Amino acid sequence: MSEAVWRVLADRGFGQLTLRAVAAEMGASTGMLTHYFPAKRDLVRYAHAVAEERTLAALYRELDVTGLAALRAYLLDVLSLTPEATAMNRVWVSFWDAAIGDPELAATETARYERWRGKLRPHVVAAIEQGEIPADRDVEDIVASAAALTHGLVVQALFDPDRFPPDRQTRLIDDYLRTLTCP
Amino acid sequence: MSEAVWRVLADRGFGQLTLRAVAAEMGASTGMLTHYFPAKRDLVRYAHAVAEERTLAALYRELDVTGLAALRAYLLDVLSLTPEATAMNRVWVSFWDAAIGDPELAATETARYERWRGKLRPHVVAAIEQGEIPADRDVEDIVASAAALTHGLVVQALFDPDRFPPDRQTRLIDDYLRTLTCP
DNA sequence: ACCTCCGTACCAAACGTTTGTTATGTACCA
DNA sequence: TGGTACATAACAAACGTTTGGTACGGAGGT
Incomplete structure (x- = not known):
């Protein structure tokens, strides 16, 4: 899941982070995403967390x-x-x-x-x-x-x-x- | 025209620069805009020029x-x-x-x-x-x-x-x- | 002076696509 | 039996774009 979000983020940016793009990236449906993220805002928050985690991974060594x-x-x-x-x-x-x-x-x-x-x-x-x-x-x-x-x-x-x-x-x-x- | 584009740019940013927003800002129709800007890309280019002009105005004193x-x-x-x-x-x-x-x-x-x-x-x-x-x-x-x-x-x-x-x-x-x- | 023609400058409305969101249905497991 | 985990499908809204039409104004012919 975080992998798919990161891939969308990396090659389209935050502005193009879309439910369908993430769903397609992980071969699932948009219904599955709305199951985990009731609203788009929640997906954006999660994507932000994913990006921050990747950033901090390098920072905390x-x-x-x-x-x-x-x-x-x-x-x-x-x-x-x-x-x-x-x-x-x-x-x-x-x-x-x-x-x-x-x-x-x-x-x-x-x-x-x-x-x-x-x-x-x-x-x-x-x-x-x-x-x-x-x-x-x-x-x-x-x-x-x-x-x-x-x-x-x-x-x-x-x-x-x-x-x-x-x-x-x-x-x-x-x-x-x-x-x-x-x- | 450049005034309306700038207003949209200033309080919504480039990502939200939309034909309808500019049209509404100048009390006109989207048809009028497409008359001057055959494609969205042309409006974005114009908006970029507007922003640059405003920037340079201060820079060239x-x-x-x-x-x-x-x-x-x-x-x-x-x-x-x-x-x-x-x-x-x-x-x-x-x-x-x-x-x-x-x-x-x-x-x-x-x-x-x-x-x-x-x-x-x-x-x-x-x-x-x-x-x-x-x-x-x-x-x-x-x-x-x-x-x-x-x-x-x-x-x-x-x-x-x-x-x-x-x-x-x-x-x-x-x-x-x-x-x-x-x- | 008048009429015709044609390009410019718009408007209103619709089209097709993409977006987030919601509704309904189904499989599975406890 | 009921809740979790999905799929499918439809929804309204917003987007860029296209279409059909109106108003106008100058050019050219008569």
Whole structure:
């Protein structure tokens, strides 16, 4: 079930997530879907959960590094460095559109962002404690700008993969992290 | 005509840009629209042009500053600092979704990004010549990261306006520009 | 000046498709 | 016997598109 939803999501996006498309993808009927999802809204919620689960799967792995190196690892996880990551990012960008028009989805996206920043925050704190980042910098602002730069690169890479190959995306993140170290 | 299209775009987004919605917005019939736009695709193209025109209107004003200050001014133009700018950004984010599924729209978005970066580039060059940015930094990378940070802030501000009020968005851009000045 | 013709600019209505949703029926298992 | 897990089919609504028709205004002939 989650497989079928993900396949529809990955190659058509959130806007084209339709009951019949999912049903066809799993060789079933729309009646079966309405049995599990009384309304379309429920299917969208489930699809959102599926996408988030796939995202977090990569995010919750253990790291053997701390501070800036850990921050770097988490940011690279989000970039479109592999075809799978690119598909993931396409899904999330399409979700942004859906969320703009739906207050409930917008709220979940707000929460997702805060969760992501919460994941990055301790490593910024550690980087400051380890002296990798000047202590007078604001933690919350660094987290927000790191997230911003990363998602900004994601969007540009989505529309211009030739100009933003994996090694350049990585280099841009590294350049950014380097500027964090200077006072 | 362009007024009606813009109104629909602004409060429903690209995904909900429909012939009937535009027709209703200008108190006309769908037949009239198909007279001017033989196919939906043509209406979408026109809507894209309308949105771009509104964007460029703000972008092509003359500046009495150069270098980093000019770069700052252009980046601030894009941020969601006013309700109008917020509406504009909602439209463009919704356009990203439409562009993901349509190669032709994707190509126009690729071009739009390159045009935007082209607008920023000379000011980065000037900043380097004026010694505001170390000469060993890559111009193209700085332009790309500035665009990325800005659009990343736009998206976060769209879903969390409380956490990203205008003054914080501005501060985050200023912090970024400050890190550019250090070697 | 008048009439005819024709293209432009629309409207109203309908068409076929796709969408979410609902109703009815059926197999199966406890 | 009754509830769960489906399939089939139909439904109304919304969509892009097509059709048939009306109004008008300028061009050309008489």
